[in-house]
Amino acid sequence: MHENIYRGRAYRWVLAAVLTAMLCGCGGDDEEKSASQSPPGSTAPPPAPAPAPSPPPSSQARAATLEWTMPTTQTNGAVLVDLAGYRIHYGKSVSSLNTTIEIKNPSISTYVVEGLAPGTYYFAVTAFTSHNHESERSNAGMKQII
Numbered sequence: 001m002h003e004n005i006y007r008g009r010a011y012r013w014v015l016a017a018v019l020t021a022m023l024c025g026c027g028g029d030d031e032e033k034s035a036s037q038s039p040p041g042s043t044a045p046p047p048a049p050a051p052a053p054s055p056p057p058s059s060q061a062r063a064a065t066l067e068w069t070m071p072t073t074q075t076n077g078a079v080l081v082d083l084a085g086y087r088i089h090y091g092k093s094v095s096s097l098n099t100t101i102e103i104k105n106p107s108i109s110t111y112v113v114e115g116l117a118p119g120t121y122y123f124a125v126t127a128f129t130s131h132n133h134e135s136e137r138s139n140a141g142m143k144q145i146i
């Protein structure tokens with residue numbers, strides 16, 4: 001009886017070994033192998049480079065990032081103690097900065113203006129106090145939106 005148990009176990013091990021050998025020998029379709037192998041004595045051409053992915057549509061593509069330094073003094077040299085925020089003035093001409101964005105947080109010193117149509121834009125920044133006293137405009141910066 002013990003002989004039948006050992007024979008059954010041995011049969012399972014042999015079957016497992018044969019199945020493993022068969023599975024290890026499988027490499028996929030013969031068509032895939034013949035397509036990827038070169039004839040003897042020739043070199044396969046290098047694979048074509050993948051095309052560059054197109055950039056995803058985003059409002060960042062039509063945006064301008066503005067950065068400025070927080071003022072610490074008033075124009076008369078006195079320490080600035082009641083800074084309330086900034087105003088970004090922009091438009092299509094230096095002499096016509098007719099769109100304004102107000103930022104009511106004096107600790108912010110970077111802002112992204114999004115959704116700009118193609119064209120050339122000019123930007124200037126002012127600071128304002130809690131009493132709504134506004135500084136002179138900064139020098140204008142320019143950005144071309146494509």
